[in-house]
Amino acid sequence: MNLPDERSFNRWFIILSCLVVTALVLWNTSIFFQRLKEDERAKMNIWAQAQEELSAAPEDADLSLILEILNNNTTIPIIHTNEDGAIAYTTNIDPVILEDRERLEEYLIELKEENEPIAVDLGEGQVQNLYYGNSPALNKLKYYPIGLTLIGFLFIGVVYFFYTTTKNSEQNKLWAGMAKETAHQIGTPLSSLIGWTEILKSEDVDPSYIKEMEKDIDRLQTITERFSKIGSAPNLKEINIVEATRESFDYLKLRSSNLIDFSIQTPRQPIWVMLNEQLYSWTIENLVKNAIDAMRGKGELLIEIKQDMKQAHIYITDTGKGIDKNKFKVIFEPGQTTKKRGWGLGLSLARRIIEEYHQGKIKVAKSEIGKGTTFQISLKKI
Numbered sequence: 001m002n003l004p005d006e007r008s009f010n011r012w013f014i015i016l017s018c019l020v021v022t023a024l025v026l027w028n029t030s031i032f033f034q035r036l037k038e039d040e041r042a043k044m045n046i047w048a049q050a051q052e053e054l055s056a057a058p059e060d061a062d063l064s065l066i067l068e069i070l071n072n073n074t075t076i077p078i079i080h081t082n083e084d085g086a087i088a089y090t091t092n093i094d095p096v097i098l099e100d101r102e103r104l105e106e107y108l109i110e111l112k113e114e115n116e117p118i119a120v121d122l123g124e125g126q127v128q129n130l131y132y133g134n135s136p137a138l139n140k141l142k143y144y145p146i147g148l149t150l151i152g153f154l155f156i157g158v159v160y161f162f163y164t165t166t167k168n169s170e171q172n173k174l175w176a177g178m179a180k181e182t183a184h185q186i187g188t189p190l191s192s193l194i195g196w197t198e199i200l201k202s203e204d205v206d207p208s209y210i211k212e213m214e215k216d217i218d219r220l221q222t223i224t225e226r227f228s229k230i231g232s233a234p235n236l237k238e239i240n241i242v243e244a245t246r247e248s249f250d251y252l253k254l255r256s257s258n259l260i261d262f263s264i265q266t267p268r269q270p271i272w273v274m275l276n277e278q279l280y281s282w283t284i285e286n287l288v289k290n291a292i293d294a295m296r297g298k299g300e301l302l303i304e305i306k307q308d309m310k311q312a313h314i315y316i317t318d319t320g321k322g323i324d325k326n327k328f329k330v331i332f333e334p335g336q337t338t339k340k341r342g343w344g345l346g347l348s349l350a351r352r353i354i355e356e357y358h359q360g361k362i363k364v365a366k367s368e369i370g371k372g373t374t375f376q377i378s379l380k381k382i
Contacts, residue, residue, distance in 0.1 A: 014159050015156050015159055015160070018152055018155055018156055018159070019152070019156070021152075022148060022149065022152035025148055026145050026148060026149065029141070029144055029145050029148070030145070032141070033138070033141055033142065036137075036138055036141065037134070037138065040076060040132075040134070040135060040138065041115070043073070043076070044076065044078075044118055044130065044132050045118060046069060047069060047070065047073055047078075047130075048118045048119075048120045048130050050066045050069040050070050051070070051120050051122070051130075052120060052121055052122065052123075053066050054066050054067075054070070055122040055123055055126075056122075056123055073091070073092065074092065075092060075135040075136060075137070076092060076132050076133065076134075076135050077090075077091070077092045077093050077111070077132060077133045078090065078091045078092060078093075078130060078131070078132045079093070079104075079107075079108050079111055079130075079131045079132075080120065080128045080129070080130055080131075081108070081128060081129045081131065082126070082128055083126070083127060083128075085129075087104065087105075087108065088128060089128075090104075093107070108131060110133070111131040111132060111133045112131055114132075114133050114134060115131070115132055115133065115134075117129040117130060117131050118130040118132075186220060186223065186224045186227070190217065190220050190221065190224060193213075193217055193220075194217060197210060197213055197214060197217060200213075219251075222278055222281070225278055234276040234279055234357050235276060236274040236275060236276055236357075236358070237274070237275065237276070237277075238272050238273075238274065238275075238382060239272070239273060239274075239275035239277055239280075240270040240271065240272060241271045241272070241273045241275065241280075241305065241312050241314070241379065242266045242267060242269075242270055242271055242305055243270065244275065244277050244280055244281065245264070245266065245284065245303060245305060245314060246264065246266065247281070248280075248281040248284040248285060248288075249262065249264050249284070249303055251281075252284075252285060252288050256288075256292060257292070257297050257298070259297055259298040259299075260292060260295070260297070260298065260299060260300075260301055261299070261300045261301065262301050263300070263301070263302050263303075264302070264303045264304075265302070265303070265304045265305070266303075266304070266305040267305060267306075267307065271305065271307055271312045271381060272381065272382045273312055273379045273380065273381055273382060274358070274380070274382060275358065275379070276353075276357065276358070279353045279357060279358075280353070280358075282349070282350075282353065283349075283350045283353050283354060283362075283377070284303075284314075284316070286346040286347065286349060286350045287316045287347075287350060287375050287377075288301065288303075288316065289346065290346060290347065291316060291317075291318035291320060291373070291375075292318075293320075294318055294320025294321050294322075294372075294373065295318050295319055295320040295321075296320075299318060299319040299320060299372075300318070300319045301316070301317070301318050301319075302315075302316075302317045302318075303315070303316050303317075304317070307381065310380060310381060311378045311379060311380055311381060312378070312379050312381055313376060313377070313378050314376070314377040314378075314379075315365060315374055315375070315376055316374065316375045316377075317372060317373070317374040317375075318372050318373055319371065319372040320372050320373060321369070321370065322367045322368050322369040322370055322371055322372060322373055323364060323367040323369075323373050324367075324369065325367070328363070328364040328367070331347055331364070332347050332348055332350075332351045332362075333348060350362055354377055354379070358379055359380065360377060360378050360379040360380065361376075361377070361378040362375065362376070362377050362378075363375070363376055364376075
């Protein structure tokens with residue numbers, strides 16, 4: 001058994017053990033509750049017989065045992081009703097209830113629903129009904145299973161959260177390690193390309209070619225820096241989100257298919273936010289590439305920037321195939337992709353960059369199958 005399988009086994013073993021223990025305790029509590037209820041029923045039968053004996057006893061009879069039985073009940077609430085159903089006698093009833101006749105009648109209805117009545121024959125045709133409720137101890141025990149169940153589910157939640165957090169932590173470390181190793185591997189040929197560019201400058205080569213090469217080299221350097229920042233706290237600066245978005249837009253537009261109709265709508269005035277420009281441009285790039293894939297390389301793509309009193313909102317809208325509503329949150333999970341190729345990490349990285357590094361929000365604002373999707377990024381303004 002490998003380590004992940006062993007951890008999964010341990011997690012489910014603990015959860016199932018907790019469920020079994022909780023079920024056993026609940027089962028025993030239920031049995032205990034029923035036995036106490038039966039004991040109280042037997043006690044009320046004895047109490048009713050004592051009432052009958054007291055009513056039938058001659059004046060010179062020894063009533064000490066009968067009175068001891070009657071006085072022994074100090075917890076179970078009792079209401080006697082006569083032949084007409086009127087209240088004739090009460091004991092162990094809250095004085096507040098006794099002072100309100102209407103409330104006392106309501107309480108009698110509650111007792112009738114709680115337990116079956118006991119008939120008390122007082123002789124000479126007088127038959128009263130004894131209605132009684134559960135003792136305070138029994139009422140408290142009634143809620144014990146609920147509390148125990150909540151504790152059980154809380155414990156299961158803690159176990160699940162612990163293992164999920166551990167798994168996410170391991171995934172984050174793996175991601176960070178892969179990202180840093182990728183940055184390191186790109187760095188070696190990138191240094192060589194920079195050197196070759198300097199050599200070409202001294203040769204009779206069209207300067208426009210070298211300029212375009214330098215743009216791509218700068219892009220590779222940006223990508224390398226992006227990967228090197230994964231797993232470590234990014235450096236945030238005051239950045240004009242309008243200008244940063246336009247730069248990403250211009251770069252992607254030049255390097256995308258002419259069949260994509262790019263457009264951008266932004267305010268004229270700057271909007272300042274705390275931003276890591278490289279990671280932000282990575283997010284825009286991921287969202288735009290996803291949009292192009294959703295449109296299969298042909299369609300319209302619009303980037304809009306709006307703002308309110310507290311936040312700047314960036315909207316990226318495409319005319320692609322759309323997303324089902326039940327997948328609005330799932331698509332941000334690692335490994336979730338509808339492409340035949342790809343690892344499903346782009347949107348997951350985008351969420352991590354926006355929500356964890358910039359304390360913002362990213363979501364699917366709206367989507368309609370066959371018509372397109374709008375992603376929304378929200379960042380706090382300075």
